[in-house]
Amino acid sequence: MSCVLELKNLSYVYGKGTPFEKRAVNRVSLQIHRGELIGVIGHTGSGKSTMMQMLNGLMRPTEGQVLLDGKDIWAEPKKIREVRFKVGMVFQYPEYQLFEETVRKDIAFGAKNRGLEGAALEQAIRDAADFTGLKPELLEKSPFELSGGEKRRAAIAGVIAMNPEVLVLDEPTAGLDPMGREVLLSQITRYHQERQNTVLLVTHSMEDIARVADRIIVMHKGNLVLFEPTRTVFSQGDRLKQWGLSVPQITAIMQDLRRRGLDVPDGVLTVDEAFRALLPLLKKEGKLW
């Protein structure tokens, strides 16, 4: 697999040279392959947001490099805008950045900045709206007339319409109702599968990430402490707890059952998996007909 993003010894220090100096990201090195869906977890203040903002050149690393397709993004600081189109960034509560008269115009803002026009622009808008589940009739409305969930979708569509190679989403489901979370998450997975793009998903919800991520980055106090496949990460409940994190509820239950002597696998991530693991056991004990 080819490597799309590589971080080399990446550090960011806030307020360098002042008494308030704080090292938010500390010598992080990692490689992300093309087409992966990466989960990013970490306690509040673990440096994950700072790290994400360095990926598309919104923040310039104090030390180290970000390589996009093998090239240092800061090699030519004047071309940093190009990088921002290639690495699309959806911030927390992105609905607060909507500003245009219609949803269509707002979605087009980024794509237009990238230079898309005419039919290509129209196609990009339609695709983005489709991926985020925005109904076509909403496109002509003012973004301020939409509901909270729809605003969120419109804002995410605005980034997807730029056709980024890497999509970074910072807590896209925060503040949505359970149904909204569910739908948005499956739409993100669909986008990832159909476009075969790289997606980075920052979240506090272990359940969400267990369901969709291929690999997980775990940050703690600015350090990269773990970067492993999802199952491997969530089979280390004790270490996660040390870093102020947890495993999905279903994983915790299954680990508990295992500890009590039940023959179930260790890294169960979804309710479905748990169901399939428990069914034969119940049958064997004759409690199911």
Place this chain on the structure above:
Amino acid sequence: MRDVAFGQYFPGKSLIHRLDPRAKIILFIAHIVILFCTFSYPALAVTAVFTALFLILSGISPKFYFKSLKVIIFIVLFTSLLNLFYGSGEPIWQWWIFKITLNGINRAVFVTTRIICLILASSCLTFTTSPTELTDAIERLMKPLRVIHFPVHEIAMMMSLALRFVPTLLEETDKIMQAQKARGADMESGNLVKRVKALVPILIPLFVSAFRRAYDVATAMECRCYRGGAGRTRMKQIHMARRDAAAFVVMALVIGGVIVCNILFKAAI
């Protein structure tokens, strides 16, 4: 955006910090008035020394005072240059239409010293007084105006709300800028028209969120049964103490000193 040192407050326990905020405001006004009533060099020196005295007493690093001066350095240079060439009397030096007179030099020195002292004094006031104390004091000082139905409490409440939201709005601006930059907004290049247009994607979300916050605050205040200043008590009462009286005495001495110097010595401007 975050480097703006506007009305910054540095908590501390120095003598200046502990002065009653009302006393500080009155002294501040008196100090400005007396600064502009100095006409001879000794009088100017008295006010300058007095300024230095309370800066030292405030216990705040000179670094921050220099920083506050940096903002107005251009104004200081401009006005002092203007004054330098506008003096009357015998020219000492002349070139084309520019002439420098002794009177001009004196004026330049006076204006520079006055502005610098003024900025330092106001910095000292905001550095050592928290915004809450400040608005509280202003409310108390303006209380007599209620007789003519001036909405003193409402004005003070508006001031403290505005001050409270300055850092929030700065942070918000920062966030929105980052988000629009992530969508390829270009704010660094292009001509003036283009740059002004580039502000639209930032200003609209900012206004929207400012209104949203205003409604939120209004609702929150109503939920707590806020209904204006009538019958309101305060958690932190402010009291004049002996040190405030002492400060007034020092101020009186300075005023006296300036008046005496103005009478005894020849006016320089």
